[in-house]
Amino acid sequence: xxxxxxxxxxxxxxxxxxxxxxxxxxxxxxxxxxxxxxxxxxxxxxxxxxxxxxxxxxxxxxxxxxxxxxxxxxxxxxxxxxxxxxxxxxxxxxxxxxxxxxxxxxxxxxxxxxxxxxxxxxxxxxxxxxxxxxxxxxxxxxxxxxxxxxxxxxxxxxxxxxxxxxxxxxxxxxxxxxxxxxxxxxxxxxxxxxxxxxxxxxxxxxxxxxxxxxxxxxxxxxxxxxxxxxxx
Amino acid sequence: xxxxxxxxxxxxxxxxxxxxxxxxxxxxxxxxxxxxxxxxxxxxxxxxxxxxxxxxxxxxxxxxxxxxxxxxxxxxxxxxxxxxxxxxxxxxxxxxxxxxxxxxxxxxxxxxxxxxxxxxxxxxxxxxxxxxxxxxxxxxxxxxxxxxxxxxxxxxxxxxxxxxxxxxxxxxxxxxxxxxxxxxxxxxxxxxxxxxxxxxxxxxxxxxxxxxxxxxxxxxxxxxxxxxxxxxxxxxxxxxxxxxxxxxxxxxxxxxxxxxxxxxxxxxxxxxxxxxxxxxxxxxxxxxxxxxxxxxxxxxxx
Numbered sequence: 001x002x003x004x005x006x007x008x009x010x011x012x013x014x015x016x017x018x019x020x021x022x023x024x025x026x027x028x029x030x031x032x033x034x035x036x037x038x039x040x041x042x043x044x045x046x047x048x049x050x051x052x053x054x055x056x057x058x059x060x061x062x063x064x065x066x067x068x069x070x071x072x073x074x075x076x077x078x079x080x081x082x083x084x085x086x087x088x089x090x091x092x093x094x095x096x097x098x099x100x101x102x103x104x105x106x107x108x109x110x111x112x113x114x115x116x117x118x119x120x121x122x123x124x125x126x127x128x129x130x131x132x133x134x135x136x137x138x139x140x141x142x143x144x145x146x147x148x149x150x151x152x153x154x155x156x157x158x159x160x161x162x163x164x165x166x167x168x169x170x171x172x173x174x175x176x177x178x179x180x181x182x183x184x185x186x187x188x189x190x191x192x193x194x195x196x197x198x199x200x201x202x203x204x205x206x207x208x209x210x211x212x213x214x215x216x217x218x219x220x221x222x223x224x225x226x227x228x229x230x231x232x
Numbered sequence: 233x234x235x236x237x238x239x240x241x242x243x244x245x246x247x248x249x250x251x252x253x254x255x256x257x258x259x260x261x262x263x264x265x266x267x268x269x270x271x272x273x274x275x276x277x278x279x280x281x282x283x284x285x286x287x288x289x290x291x292x293x294x295x296x297x298x299x300x301x302x303x304x305x306x307x308x309x310x311x312x313x314x315x316x317x318x319x320x321x322x323x324x325x326x327x328x329x330x331x332x333x334x335x336x337x338x339x340x341x342x343x344x345x346x347x348x349x350x351x352x353x354x355x356x357x358x359x360x361x362x363x364x365x366x367x368x369x370x371x372x373x374x375x376x377x378x379x380x381x382x383x384x385x386x387x388x389x390x391x392x393x394x395x396x397x398x399x400x401x402x403x404x405x406x407x408x409x410x411x412x413x414x415x416x417x418x419x420x421x422x423x424x425x426x427x428x429x430x431x432x433x434x435x436x437x438x439x440x441x442x443x444x445x446x447x448x449x450x451x452x453x454x455x456x457x458x459x460x461x462x463x464x465x466x467x468x469x470x471x472x473x474x475x476x477x478x479x480x481x482x483x484x485x486x487x488x489x490x491x492x493x494x495x496x497x498x499x500x501x502x503x504x505x506x507x508x509x510x511x512x513x514x515x516x517x518x519x520x521x522x523x524x525x526x527x528x529x530x531x532x533x534x
Contacts, residue, residue, distance in 0.1 A: 127289050
């Protein structure tokens, strides 16, 4: 998809000789655009849930929240958590965006508890954390699981950030960049094809600002506004 | 798929204790209650969402405690041999008693509660009647005269242990006036020939009057179903399962900000109705039981 996006962006920008963006610039703009769209997924999903509760979404093909959840789920990772003896905490995954849940022994969910409540909880006679009902708190240096006897057999399910897109190329005899998807560092966009237009619009915005072409920015903005209105 | 095979049920897969699963089908575990509730009653499209599991756990345990007090009739029975102190320490999971009996010569004698105090805390006093304090300024506790008399069989607590007669003690001897049947002052509420007990809640013991030392005491009592804090052992009878879900819904919605009052009232009514239903179910009113009880109605009282 990344090559198609780039070609589309370049063809729009090149029209009327407005300017040109290098592969390096494109990759920077592509990363920024992907992150921005990805970050918007959660808000869009929340809005869609609210609408569904207001009976504004139906079942089947009109089940928009389901469609959105499927997209978000493609970034869901389930992996073993590493215990750090020094901090007595479990390490964060390096690429985590949103911690969905921790699971103990593949069967018991470890529940997130705020720092404000954890002391009350630990000192509660009815709800103190046990291996059957474990909890955790988050800190800068990791995840502290209660009861603190739990220091293994913990798995983390989290949403990771999308990988940075990288339009790789080889150089022709004339010095032009030629798309090369076989390069080791090649990375396509991880967003679904549905977001093709959004990616193009976003990259156009950044490109227009970069080449100081107000027409490109305003046209891209207008497209974006129209797209948002359609989704509402 | 079967929940549990017959082999697992009858023999616990050959593990000790083999009776671990006997009768287990009557109950649903706390873990199942929590899991089912979080699965079926909590969600974006449900009345309840964004609730912490520990909150659900708290209210689930509270509902199990309440149903244990109100309707469950899970009566525990403890047998205990009394020493010379005539004291029985309350069981660790004791909440309230149902009945206390004395086992003697193969007969279980139901005991009645003493309506007067038969034990006390006594301050140590000097010859002038002044209270004695220790070096920390605290009162020194001595031995209660009430306790001494009770243990020496010299405390009068009503007719029964003293030839069934009213009387008074003087210089360690008991004196009696008239035979009990001729005494108009008899308080029939205390008229029981068996020894008596007094539950000293603050001290965590049951004190007995004399005459029961080295006897076996059978204490029937109720607990709160918390199984000494072991969550894996907490269960609830299936006849009360729906009530627990209703209690949870009410407790969560009633404490949540912004829930409409008609919703709170709806779940409150549901909870109340299900409590009534659960009590009826657990009261075990079988026709056969009623029949046996009603057979006494034709008996002539002479």
